[in-house]
Amino acid sequence: MIELTGHTLTVEEAKKVIYDKEKVTLSPVGLLKVNQSRDAVERIVKEQRIVYGINTGFGKFSDVLIDQEHVEELQLNLIHSHACGVGDHFPEKVSRAMLLLRANALLKGYSGVRPAVIETLIALLNKSIHPVIPQQGSLGASGDLAPLSHLALALMGEGEVFYKGEIQPTLPVLSKEDIMPITLQAKEGLALINGTQAMTAMxxxxxxxxxxxxxxxxxxxxxxxxxxxxxxxxxxxxxxxxxxxxxxxxxxxxxxxxxxxxxxxxxxxxxxxxxxxxxxxxxxxxxxxxxxxxxxxxxxxxxxxxxxxxxxxxxxxxxxxxxxxxxxxxxxxxxxxxxxxxxxxxxxxxxxxxxxxxxxxxxxxxxxxxxxxxxxxxxxxxxxxxxxxxxxxxxxxxxxxxxIPSSANQEDHxxxxxxxxxxxxxxxxxxxxxxxxxxxxxxxxxxxxxxxxxxxxxxxxxxxxxxxxxxxxxxxxxxxxxxxxxxxxxxxxxxxxxxxxxxxx
Known part of the structure; x- marks a missing residue:
């Protein structure tokens, strides 16, 4: 059993998880930090403080304020609009590595997600349910937005996954393994896709x-x-x-x-x-x-x-x-x-x-x-x-x-x-x-x-x-x-x- 802490993952440990299918558990200390970070996000939403990615648009839309009642819809729209990867899918082992690395990064406690998000990532990993993720479409800054959006779809019960040697629709597989899809809350969509886990996993x-x-x-x-x-x-x-x-x-x-x-x-x-x-x-x-x-x-x-x-x-x-x-x-x-x-x-x-x-x-x-x-x-x-x-x-x-500049030149390198x-x-x-x-x-x-x-x-x-x-x-x-x-x-x-x-x- 490999314990993730957000700070200590090695190549050798990752190899055991990815290739040998060793099970993963989450550090209690890391989960405590995650809870504290999540509390901070919820206070920001309640107090209606203006914070990028929580109650604003994204990229060039960062100056557009989002009403409190639309915060969850904002995260859902983010994943749907950014899931535009194309081409052949990554090898299944890369998808597995992406689950591991994204969970480890979020466990550091600086991203403001609920523990449930990380626990769902680990549930997929331990049950060998791996999102089908197209290889092409990432610029490698603002994170691996397109590939990680396809990963996020799986957490929501959408898209397709590798499961027992086949590509299958996600929702029936989650149901079979008693894994509840998550409904993204404030900042969680952005936290899932704003990272380098596609290139790092590859x-x-x-x-x-x-x-x-x-x-x-x-x-x-x-x-x-x-x-x-x-x-x-x-x-x-x-x-x-x-x-x-x-x-x-x-x-x-x-x-x-x-x-x-x-x-x-x-x-x-x-x-x-x-x-x-x-x-x-x-x-x-x-x-x-x-x-x-x-x-x-x-x-x-x-x-x-x-x-x-x-x-x-x-x-x-x-x-x-x-x-x-x-x-x-x-x-x-x-x-x-x-x-x-x-x-x-x-x-x-x-x-x-x-x-x-x-x-x-x-x-x-x-x-x-x-x-x-x-x-x-x-x-x-x-x-x-x-x-x-x-x-x-x-x-x-x-x-x-x-x-190549993107997002109306906001993301210009x-x-x-x-x-x-x-x-x-x-x-x-x-x-x-x-x-x-x-x-x-x-x-x-x-x-x-x-x-x-x-x-x-x-x-x-x-x-x-x-x-x-x-x-x-x-x-x-x-x-x-x-x-x-x-x-x-x-x-x-x-x-x-x-x-x-x-x-x-």
């Missing part, structure tokens, strides 16, 4: 999957090193210590651990003096991507525990401030950084694929073919990898450098962070397929060399991978192999293979 999923892929990329690279009889001197600890980047040092250490005891690696001067950069510079390139991922994790854990509503309520309502914590710039920049980092893991992987299949660059059968000429072998798999990395270069263009997060997810899927191609080619290369000569760690991975993709004995539809391998990489429990976790400095 970013959280990106990080969790990118971390696993980064570890896997090192194991796959180690198998390629064996397939190409790579030189181990380039991974000597002294080289990396004198440069000083912890992530580079750690990557080199993991490569050494993966290849400990291998009879397929060589020393400098034994077969050649130097390897190409795509082998020799693995610690420098992969290590730099780890630096970016560490940055992303730091920003995510801050944002996951941040108050991103507007306005925010302090001192029991004595101070209500309209600010800009909904602006997604910190996550937008982090997602753009992540895009480049993951794209680079794919770029260097594709170059290693080229070295595995190009007969001018190795002593293996051309294109790893069992019958060169008659059988094309892995020739077009390299084409596929090249196409994917080229697509990634387009997707890696930063979303955060763009801004926006982050586009949700676009960045979505593109990062696309890059991640492409990168996993590129690494699947490298793995298939690496397996074939070490098979020519003799798998019995592999290191213990790489041989275990080789054995498991061979259950997914058999040896290339003749040409076949390799698309199926690539897809099966990438799904295996996505779904595997990496701890079954990872005996050398990334060191925490």
């Amino acid at each position: 970013g959280l999923i990106n990080y969790i999957e990118a971390e696993q892929l980064a570890y896997q990329s090192e194991m796959i690279a180690a198998i390629t090193i064996e397939g190409l009889q790579g030189i181990m001197d380039a991974f000597d600890e002294d080289i990396h210590i004198v440069r000083g980047y912890p992530q580079q040092i750690e990557t080199a250490q993991r490569i050494r651990n993966h290849l400990d005891g291998s009879l397929l690696t060589t020393s400098q001067g034994e077969l050649r003096v130097q390897d190409a950069y795509s082998l020799r510079c693995i610690p420098q390139v992969h290590g730099a991507s780890w630096q970016a991922l560490d940055y992303v994790k730091e920003k995510l854990e801050i944002e996951m525990n941040a108050a991103t509503d507007n306005p925010l309520i302090f001192d029991n309502g004595k101070k209500v401030i309209s600010g800009g914590n909904f602006h997604g710039q910190p996550i937008a920049l982090a997602m753009d950084f992540m895009k480049i980092a993951i794209a680079e893991l794919a770029n260097i992987s594709e170059r290693r694929v080229e070295r595995l299949v190009n007969p001018q660059l190795n002593d293996l059968p051309p294109f790893l073919s069992p019958e060169p000429g008659l059988q094309s072998g892995a020739m077009i798999m390299q084409y596929c990898a090249a196409s994917l990395v080229s697509e990634n270069k387009t997707l890696a263009h930063p979303a955060s450098v763009d801004s 926006v982050s586009m962070g949700t676009i960045g997060a979505r593109h990062a997810y696309q890059i991640l899927q492409n990168a996993r397929r590129v690494l699947a191609v490298e793995l298939i080619c690496g397996l074939q290369a070490v098979e020519f060399r003799g798998p019995e000569k592999m290191a213990g760690a790489t041989h275990r991975f080789y054995t498991a991978a061979r259950k997914q993709v058999p040896s290339i004995t003749k040409d076949r539809v390799f698309s199926k192999d690539i897809e099966k391998t990438q799904l295996w990489l996505q779904d595997m429990n990496w701890q079954d293979f990872n005996s050398n976790k990334k060191i925490t400095q």
Whole structure:
């Protein structure tokens, strides 16, 4: 059971909730603050104080006062008018993450919602009822207004939800699970949608999957090193210590651990003096991507525990401030950084694929073919990898450098962070397929060399991978192999293979 406090949620805890379906409970201390904040909102309504979002319009309509008898209607209209997301829906795991993160943010006690709102979010989470939320339509400032409005619809019994493997109308599902839809009261609609939880949830999923892929990329690279009889001197600890980047040092250490005891690696001067950069510079390139991922994790854990509503309520309502914590710039920049980092893991992987299949660059059968000429072998798999990395270069263009004014120029700078997060997810899927191609080619290369000569760690991975993709004995539809391998990489429990976790400095 994970207890939400509004302040202490970690990536590791979120992973347990999102992927392992661990149940969530709410901190009593947090609920006390929520009650105090809600009391403040109700006093404001009763006293008819003019406060943005409670008894005014929104955005450019912030100067329009709303009569007390229309305050609830104001919140309902807000959700209905803002629920204009379009396109494919977010993956279900992202929707689940959004429920978790929105509940955690509201539990901080600065948003003025009733406990019932947060409790309903958690009820959906614990019952695995996940709102269907379109991916497109958020500018990433004024919060993720459109996506979070679709989340809010589910709390009201409207829209659609994922439930037991199907998309179903919300109200019957809530009824089946004895969950009462909520009627939004003063400020609650605004509190639900004024936040960065769509981009942060997508970013959280990106990080969790990118971390696993980064570890896997090192194991796959180690198998390629064996397939190409790579030189181990380039991974000597002294080289990396004198440069000083912890992530580079750690990557080199993991490569050494993966290849400990291998009879397929060589020393400098034994077969050649130097390897190409795509082998020799693995610690420098992969290590730099780890630096970016560490940055992303730091920003995510801050944002996951941040108050991103507007306005925010302090001192029991004595101070209500309209600010800009909904602006997604910190996550937008982090997602753009992540895009480049993951794209680079794919770029260097594709170059290693080229070295595995190009007969001018190795002593293996051309294109790893069992019958060169008659059988094309892995020739077009390299084409596929090249196409994917080229697509990634387009997707890696930063979303955060763009801004389009909205709400009659009241909201004149926006982050586009949700676009960045979505593109990062696309890059991640492409990168996993590129690494699947490298793995298939690496397996074939070490098979020519003799798998019995592999290191213990790489041989275990080789054995498991061979259950997914058999040896290339003749040409076949390799698309199926690539897809099966990438799904295996996505779904595997990496701890079954990872005996050398990334060191925490």
